[in-house]
Amino acid sequence: xxxxxxxxxxxxxxxxxxxxxxxxxxxxxxxxxxxxxxxxxxxxxxxxxxxxxxxxxxxxxxxxxxxxxxxxxxxxxxxxxxxxxxxxxxxxxxxxxxxxxxxxxxxxxxxxxxxxxxxxxxxxxxxxxxxxxxxxxxxxxxxxxxxxxxxxxxxxxxxxxxxxxxxxxxxxxxxxxxxxxxxxxxxxxxxxxxxxxxxxxxxxxxxxxxxxxxxxxxxxxxxxxxxxxxxxxxxxxxxxxxxxxxxxxxxxxxxxxxxxxxxxxxxxxxxxxxxxxxxxxxxxxxxxxxxxxxxxxxxxxxxxxxxxxxxxx
Amino acid sequence: xxxxxxxxxxxxxxxxxxxxxxxxxxxxxxxxxxxxxxxxxxxxxxxxxxxxxxxxxxxxxxxxxxxxxxxxxxxxxxxxxxxxxxxxxxxxxxxxxxxxxxxxxxxxxxxxxxxxxxxxxxxxxxxxxxxxxxxxxxxxxxxxxxxxxxxxxxxxxxxxxxxxxxxxxxxxxxxxxxxxxxxxxxxxxxxxxxxxxxxxxxxxxxxxxxxxxxxxxxxxxxxxxxxxxxxxxxxxxxxxxxxxxxxxxxxxxxxxxxxxxxxxxxxxxxxxxxxxxxxxxxxxxxxxxxxxxxxxxxxxxxxxxxxxxxxxxxxxxxxxxxxxxxxxxxxxxxxxxxx
Numbered sequence: 001x002x003x004x005x006x007x008x009x010x011x012x013x014x015x016x017x018x019x020x021x022x023x024x025x026x027x028x029x030x031x032x033x034x035x036x037x038x039x040x041x042x043x044x045x046x047x048x049x050x051x052x053x054x055x056x057x058x059x060x061x062x063x064x065x066x067x068x069x070x071x072x073x074x075x076x077x078x079x080x081x082x083x084x085x086x087x088x089x090x091x092x093x094x095x096x097x098x099x100x101x102x103x104x105x106x107x108x109x110x111x112x113x114x115x116x117x118x119x120x121x122x123x124x125x126x127x128x129x130x131x132x133x134x135x136x137x138x139x140x141x142x143x144x145x146x147x148x149x150x151x152x153x154x155x156x157x158x159x160x161x162x163x164x165x166x167x168x169x170x171x172x173x174x175x176x177x178x179x180x181x182x183x184x185x186x187x188x189x190x191x192x193x194x195x196x197x198x199x200x201x202x203x204x205x206x207x208x209x210x211x212x213x214x215x216x217x218x219x220x221x222x223x224x225x226x227x228x229x230x231x232x233x234x235x236x237x238x239x240x241x242x243x244x245x246x247x248x249x250x251x252x253x254x255x256x257x258x259x260x261x262x263x264x265x266x267x268x269x270x271x272x273x274x275x276x277x278x279x280x281x282x283x284x285x286x287x288x289x290x291x292x293x294x295x296x297x298x299x300x301x302x303x304x305x306x307x308x309x310x311x312x313x
Numbered sequence: 314x315x316x317x318x319x320x321x322x323x324x325x326x327x328x329x330x331x332x333x334x335x336x337x338x339x340x341x342x343x344x345x346x347x348x349x350x351x352x353x354x355x356x357x358x359x360x361x362x363x364x365x366x367x368x369x370x371x372x373x374x375x376x377x378x379x380x381x382x383x384x385x386x387x388x389x390x391x392x393x394x395x396x397x398x399x400x401x402x403x404x405x406x407x408x409x410x411x412x413x414x415x416x417x418x419x420x421x422x423x424x425x426x427x428x429x430x431x432x433x434x435x436x437x438x439x440x441x442x443x444x445x446x447x448x449x450x451x452x453x454x455x456x457x458x459x460x461x462x463x464x465x466x467x468x469x470x471x472x473x474x475x476x477x478x479x480x481x482x483x484x485x486x487x488x489x490x491x492x493x494x495x496x497x498x499x500x501x502x503x504x505x506x507x508x509x510x511x512x513x514x515x516x517x518x519x520x521x522x523x524x525x526x527x528x529x530x531x532x533x534x535x536x537x538x539x540x541x542x543x544x545x546x547x548x549x550x551x552x553x554x555x556x557x558x559x560x561x562x563x564x565x566x567x568x569x570x571x572x573x574x575x576x577x578x579x580x581x582x583x584x585x586x587x588x589x590x591x592x593x594x595x596x597x598x599x600x601x602x603x604x605x606x607x608x609x610x611x612x613x614x615x616x617x618x619x620x621x622x623x624x625x626x627x628x629x630x631x632x633x634x635x636x637x638x639x640x641x642x643x644x645x646x647x648x649x650x651x652x
Contacts, residue, residue, distance in 0.1 A: 020413065025606065032376050032526070048510070049314045049580040049591065049592060050400060050401075050509075050510075050592030050593070051365055051401065051591060053400075053401045053402070057379075058335070058379060059384070059411070075401075077365075077366070077371065077373060077374060077376075079366045079368070079369035079370075079371040080368055170322075170476060170622045171322050171326060171480050172322060172323060172325055172476065172477065172480040172567070173324065173327060173622060174323055174324040174325060174327065174479070174558075174561050174631075178357065192369065192370065192371055194371060196333065213333065215331065218329075218627075218628060219329060219330065219331035219374055220636060221334060221636060227403070247640070248333075248334070248335050248379070249334055249338035249339075249379070249640070250334040250338065250553055250641040250642070280408050295478070299366070299369055
């Protein structure tokens with residue numbers, strides 16, 4: 001973390017401690033949410049999109065201004081499909097990442113090659129048009145487990161291979177197909193990562209904040225750095241940073257909330273100009289729509305289908 | 314989508330595990346602050362939900378999170394918080410054997426531990442406990458070694474399933490929307506959504522679907538099976554299916570079939586693999602199948618526990634998994650990355 005970021009974190013923490021949470025609504029004027037509006041919008045998200053739930057997180061990290069059972073929102077195991085429309089082409093472009101699965105392997109994955117920089121069209125303050133989920137997404141390399149660089153520490157797992165007697169040949173067990181197939185262009189094995197997506201309330205910026213925890217196709221944790229591959233390259237490392245999660249242990253990728261208020265205000269203004277009166281309990285649907293422009297590959301676009309406010313026309 | 318020809322062996326897609334970082338963090342602090350070298354087994358809780366992303370070919374997993382473990386402080390608050398599940402967190406009782414050394418981790422007698430868990434399932438089926446509380450029909454087992462000097466965690470999951478020998482045959486498997494009439498499908502969807510939205514039933518993963526002659530569907534608890542008999546309605550055994558596949562049911566059906574056969578002596582079982590699309594019942598993704606069970610050898614004797622399988626494969630191989638959390642736990646590395 002760079003020094004300026006550290007200083008800012010310290011400043012932000014101090015301000016958060018000495019100022020009370022927002023209680024007066026400034027949704028229309030500033031695009032921000034009070035604590036009670038966040039709860040209201042969160043309740044609405046949970047009821048309309050039931051894969052989302054409220055959670056209480058780590059007890060020691062609980063925020064007193066939020067109800068203990070409604071500290072943050074989370075949806076788990078959200079697919080992040082193949083990161084691009086044409087995976088084959090990208091495999092070539094990326095220099096051919098491969099599964100390390102030689103005969104005496106240790107069950108680890110490795111990646112070679114670097115993500116190629118392709119950019120989405122949107123800028124930091126997306127227009128309504130840019131909020132469409134881009135078909136052309138950005139990233140390609142196969143995921144990696146945590147700790148890949150500790151190669152020399154890894155005991156040779158082959159010597160611990162269990163005898164066949166442990167896992168019996170059971171005719172009623174479906175032999176997994178996608179895990180043993182090696183051809184990356186086989187249509188049956190999408191390199192599907194999954195994500196736990198959480199939304200917390202940022203008291204300083206008075207907006208929701210999105211966090212991403214990634215898993216590879218065998219549900220091993222992804223290093224947050226790899227998560228950046230699933231983020232629009234315009235935003236990776238700029239608006240998307242890797243920080244401590246306010247309610248969960250560990251480092252997670254997050255969209256920095258410093259411009260959230262401004263973006264939300266812009267979206268609200270566009271809606272108003274089209275004769276739609278945005279309602280505060282729909283805030284998170286609008287918010288996720290904006291988030292989708294930053295992380296175009298994660299599949300939660302169903303929130304797009306909802307009526308976003310009362311139309312005056 | 315294709316209908317399976319009659320007589321093929323019913324094959325189940327194995328359960329898969331997923332452990333989030335919070336679980337390892339809490340295990341570490343539990344080990345350091347409370348357990349010490351005590352390596353007695355710890356009851357833990359796993360969570361799963363019906364598959365919600367079938368179209369993206371993503372199954373649901375048995376997930377362990379921070380709250381899967383008891384808290385290391387003595388207050389029971391966190392356990393109280395999960396004493397009731399929710400629609401996205403149906404619990405599965407599990408047991409954790411955390412060893413003190415890598416050698417003892419590898420030396421664990423995996424076969425007998427699996428048998429022990431299978432015995433619990435079998436006894437709960439025989440006693441009827443699993444009929445009254447269907448949540449205990451799925452169980453899991455986790456063995457681990459937490460190397461807290463290097464922040465490495467070695468682990469291996471098992472999802473014990475009672476084996477029908479000879480295996481059940483699959484007579485028919487197709488999307489529920491093709492099996493039901495339009496009216497029935499609508500009614501079943503509505504009833505399932507209601508079941509999933511009620512806090513009393515949202516996390517009950519096994520259930521009965523009864524469809525009256527007027528196409529009206531009702532979801533009921535397994536224990537209502539007797540009450541459902543004899544009025545000419547269609548009756549299906551439903552379960553939350555974590556698996557995304559369209560040609561194979563998921564793992565939880567195995568123990569359900571064992572229960573259905575041994576409790577009620579049903580040899581031809583109609584089942585519903587319940588799946589959702591983005592949190593709502595979807596009869597196009599849910600499957601209906603029919604399984605034929607041949608009387609398994611030795612099931613008549615009460616004392617014998619059926620054979621069990623269920624150790625999870627790691628990328629198709631019989632090896633444990635390992636995760637290193639040095640990046641998020643090692644204070645030296647944290648200091649460097651924060652500089």
